[in-house]
Amino acid sequence: MIETHQLTRRFGSRTAVEALTFSIPKGSIVGFLGPNGAGKSTTLKMLAGFLPPTSGTARVGGLDVVTDSLAARRLIGYMPESVPLHPEMRVREYLSFRAEIKGITRQRDAAVDRALELADVADVAARLIGELSKGYKQRVGLADALVARPPLLILDEPTEGLDPNQILRFRDMLKRLGAEHTIFLSTHIMQEVEAVCERVVIIHKGHIAASGPLEEVRAKMTGASATWS
Amino acid sequence: MRTAWAIYKRELIGTFCSPLAYVVMVAFLVFNGVVFWFFMSMTADNPALTGSRSPLQMFFGSTILSVLTLLVFSPATTMRTFAEERRSRTFETLFTAPVTDVEVVAGKYFGSMTFYAALWAPTLLYALVVKRYGPVDWGALASGYAGMLLIGSAFVALGVLMSAIARSQVVAYMLTFMAIGGVMFALGLGSYVFQEESTRQFFSYVNLWEHMEHFSVGLIDSRALVYYGSVSLCSLALATRTLAVRRES
Numbered sequence: 001m002i003e004t005h006q007l008t009r010r011f012g013s014r015t016a017v018e019a020l021t022f023s024i025p026k027g028s029i030v031g032f033l034g035p036n037g038a039g040k041s042t043t044l045k046m047l048a049g050f051l052p053p054t055s056g057t058a059r060v061g062g063l064d065v066v067t068d069s070l071a072a073r074r075l076i077g078y079m080p081e082s083v084p085l086h087p088e089m090r091v092r093e094y095l096s097f098r099a100e101i102k103g104i105t106r107q108r109d110a111a112v113d114r115a116l117e118l119a120d121v122a123d124v125a126a127r128l129i130g131e132l133s134k135g136y137k138q139r140v141g142l143a144d145a146l147v148a149r150p151p152l153l154i155l156d157e158p159t160e161g162l163d164p165n166q167i168l169r170f171r172d173m174l175k176r177l178g179a180e181h182t183i184f185l186s187t188h189i190m191q192e193v194e195a196v197c198e199r200v201v202i203i204h205k206g207h208i209a210a211s212g213p214l215e216e217v218r219a220k221m222t223g224a225s226a227t228w229s
Numbered sequence: 230m231r232t233a234w235a236i237y238k239r240e241l242i243g244t245f246c247s248p249l250a251y252v253v254m255v256a257f258l259v260f261n262g263v264v265f266w267f268f269m270s271m272t273a274d275n276p277a278l279t280g281s282r283s284p285l286q287m288f289f290g291s292t293i294l295s296v297l298t299l300l301v302f303s304p305a306t307t308m309r310t311f312a313e314e315r316r317s318r319t320f321e322t323l324f325t326a327p328v329t330d331v332e333v334v335a336g337k338y339f340g341s342m343t344f345y346a347a348l349w350a351p352t353l354l355y356a357l358v359v360k361r362y363g364p365v366d367w368g369a370l371a372s373g374y375a376g377m378l379l380i381g382s383a384f385v386a387l388g389v390l391m392s393a394i395a396r397s398q399v400v401a402y403m404l405t406f407m408a409i410g411g412v413m414f415a416l417g418l419g420s421y422v423f424q425e426e427s428t429r430q431f432f433s434y435v436n437l438w439e440h441m442e443h444f445s446v447g448l449i450d451s452r453a454l455v456y457y458g459s460v461s462l463c464s465l466a467l468a469t470r471t472l473a474v475r476r477e478s
Contacts, residue, residue, distance in 0.1 A: 045321070048325040049324075049325055050321055050324055050325050050476065051476065052476065070327045070329065071327075073325060073326065073327040074327045076325070078322070078325040080318070080321045080322060080325075082318070084317055084318035084319045084320075084321060084322055085319070085322075086239075086242075086243065086317070086319060087317075088242065088243060088246040088247065089239075089242060089246075093242070097235055097238070097239050098322075098326065100231070100232070100235035101232050101235045101236065101323075101326045101327075101328055102326050102327060103231075103232075103327060105231065144322070
């Protein structure tokens with residue numbers, strides 16, 4: 001579903017990520033694990049087609065994210081870190097807008113209803129986004145990522161800032177969604193990866209430290225789990 | 230096209246759900262109300278001074294006041310377009326959806342044009358006031374509004390460009406103010422400064438004040454159409470390019 005080759009991003013003289021090469025098979029939940037500042041968000045922004053890479057390539061569903069950007073973006077539901085939303089809009093209104101710009105023309109109401117259900121925000125559909133709690137906002141962001149039924153979900157620190165109960169709820173939701181979507185989620189918490197992911201890509205200081213099925217990586221890097229837990 | 234329409238609709242929600250829109254509209258109407266009252270009383274008290282001009286003609290042309298209105302209020306219609314998206318970081322969710330830069334710029338531009346037109350709409354009532362006391366030249370009035378829309382379309386396009394460049398709404402306002410005042414308006418002053426005919430003609434071609442004067446008496450000059458049309462298109466093209474460049478840095 002995702003393939004990167006020598007993916008590099010520089011900001012001026014600073015190198016955020018260098019020569020990332022990894023792949024993520026279809027139909028899996030994959031954790032993108034690394035400490036803060038390791039280059040997780042930069043990588044996800046490149047995959048989502050927001051930030052062009054300095055060099056190297058990234059493909060999503062076989063489509064290059066730079067040369068075939070529009071088609072690649074149609075395959076992705078992206079939820080950025082800290083979930084930026086329009087506070088002056090109502091939840092349903094916002095999701096309907098997002099569905100429309102994602103090209104859902106027919107049965108948009110049904111698509112919005114489905115996303116509201118899946119992300120468990122149907123009860124606040126008529127509320128203003130600006131009035132919602134952090135947990136709800138996070139799930140509205142998830143509903144936005146889901147609304148066009150993309151095969152791939154890219155979630156940047158989806159449980160950041162939630163309380164323990166909300167985290168458990170969110171993880172359950174992700175596991176359910178894993179049946180239908182490939183999910184690539186970033187986190188700096190090892191337990192999160194262990195709780196929901198089948199595979200893991202570990203990034204450290206802009207380089208890939210390990211990548212593969214969770215058990216394999218764990219066996220290879222005994223003791224590493226303590227680093228970020 | 231459908232995407233641009235969706236962005237346009239969202240732009241209207243964003244604009245008219247914010248108190249800023251109403252502050253701008255009230256300030257605009259207070260200012261222009263005073264200006265119009267001034268012209269009305271001048272026509273009534275001292276007809277010799279105003280000659281054959283109706284208060285409506287003076288409202289659109291003749292004085293510097295209509296230029297001042299545009300200078301102060303049109304940057305306010307565009308300052309939030311991109312600067313606000315960048316501040317609230319919705320810029321990122323917008324551009325990770327399958328939208329093109331052209332669609333986004335088009336949606337934002339027409340959204341701002343609608344706000345700009347909404348500012349002017351209540352001034353149509355001034356014509357009814359004039360009609361109570363004397364004849365109204367409806368043709369000239371239509372041309373006056375056409376002029377305001379045409380000149381406004383160039384200023385709004387410039388404002389969208391500046392909002393794409395700027396990091397905050399205030400900076401976007403100031404940049405647009407400077408572009409309109411320092412470039413578009415100042416260029417026109419050249420036609421009063423230079424004596425030589427060809428130079429004077431060039432500056433007269435870009436003279437905002439002179440254009441307003443023409444529009445206010447019902448004269449729609451194709452040169453003005455071309456001038457403001459090209460300023461709009463160039464600004465919007467640059468805004469599209471700016472978005473791409475800003476993402477790369």
